[in-house]
Amino acid sequence: MARMSVFRFSALALLLLSACCWAYNEVGPSQEDDSAELSVSELLERANSNLIRSANDPILTEGDIAIASEDERNADPCTSQGCKWGKNSDGKVYVPYYITNHFSDREKAIITRGLESFSSFSCIRFRPSRSSDRDWLSIESQNGCYSFVGRRGGKQVVSLARRGCLYHGTVQHELLHALGFNHEQTRSDRDNHIKVLLQNVQSGMEHNFRKIATLNQGTPYDYNSVMQYHRTAFSKNNQPTMVPIPDPNVSFGNAKEMSRNDKARLNTLYKCCECPHEHIIKINIHIHMYSTLSLDLIPLCAVSLLQKNHFQMC
Numbered sequence: 001m002a003r004m005s006v007f008r009f010s011a012l013a014l015l016l017l018s019a020c021c022w023a024y025n026e027v028g029p030s031q032e033d034d035s036a037e038l039s040v041s042e043l044l045e046r047a048n049s050n051l052i053r054s055a056n057d058p059i060l061t062e063g064d065i066a067i068a069s070e071d072e073r074n075a076d077p078c079t080s081q082g083c084k085w086g087k088n089s090d091g092k093v094y095v096p097y098y099i100t101n102h103f104s105d106r107e108k109a110i111i112t113r114g115l116e117s118f119s120s121f122s123c124i125r126f127r128p129s130r131s132s133d134r135d136w137l138s139i140e141s142q143n144g145c146y147s148f149v150g151r152r153g154g155k156q157v158v159s160l161a162r163r164g165c166l167y168h169g170t171v172q173h174e175l176l177h178a179l180g181f182n183h184e185q186t187r188s189d190r191d192n193h194i195k196v197l198l199q200n201v202q203s204g205m206e207h208n209f210r211k212i213a214t215l216n217q218g219t220p221y222d223y224n225s226v227m228q229y230h231r232t233a234f235s236k237n238n239q240p241t242m243v244p245i246p247d248p249n250v251s252f253g254n255a256k257e258m259s260r261n262d263k264a265r266l267n268t269l270y271k272c273c274e275c276p277h278e279h280i281i282k283i284n285i286h287i288h289m290y291s292t293l294s295l296d297l298i299p300l301c302a303v304s305l306l307q308k309n310h311f312q313m314c
């Protein structure tokens with residue numbers, strides 16, 4: 001009888017242990033379903049809230065931007081020093097990455113899908129790193145979701161914690177940081193588009209709403225950017241911390257993946273739409289003609305060049 005009890009106890013312990021390990025190894029369907037309605041901004045805030053950070057973790061600002069020192073809080077390294085990844089002679093920008101073995105196959109597939117999505121709308125090509133690479137992204141499951149802004153030189157960590165960061169839009173968001181982009185609400189021209197209500201911001205979080213010299217690339221302020229935080233981000237009282245101007249009821253901060261402007265801005269920064277001269281087909285066209293076309297039918301490069309009254313195709 002006693003032997004039977006021991007057996008039952010062992011079997012139960014084994015069952016509990018395997019259930020625990022399964023839960024740790026895979027993001028369960030219920031967690032995925034719970035998150036389906038959340039924007040990238042909400043997912044990031046949820047994943048990064050209440051983290052206990054250690055001395056080995058980088059300093060974070062604006063929720064998920066890693067910085068090497070306090071001096072970097074008020075400067076965008078991309079505008080002060082340059083931060084772009086180099087362009088190859090074939091016109092592509094190859095960004096080496098290494099995915100650490102923290103992740104399950106399913107989690108790796110989410111990350112890879114995010115990396116590969118950039119190939120469909122830009123000249124960015126994330127590719128597996130080689131021993132000869134000088135600079136590369138090390139994609140790891142560290143403490144929360146975060147990335148440095150732009151190319152830093154050498155190995156730089158992009159953290160996508162297994163708990164909370166593994167969604168298509170959050171992967172794109174962190175990769176955009178690594179490519180040189182900041183949050184939409186910190187844009188140099190943001191005061192024309194959103195009003196920041198500091199009285200509703202959690203004490204000590206005010207720095208997250210600082211304004212910096214950002215790389216806007218001539219693109220309009222975009223409420224639907226995957227880099228725009230949501231209405232109550234860092235709120236201490238559930239009241240808005242940001243309100244759109246002039247219409248306070250406009251929806252914003254709800255993006256679940258990169259917007260058209262996010263893609264256009266990326267293409268402009270990396271000059272993805274510029275091709276070898278002999279391959280250019282330049283079509284002069286008046287802007288009013290675009291008004292009759294669905295935006296989806298206009299090539300991305302054309303959108304980024306709309307202000308120049310022509311578009312070009314390679």
Ligand SMILES: [Zn+2]
Binds near residue numbers: 064065
């Ligand atoms: Zn961010």
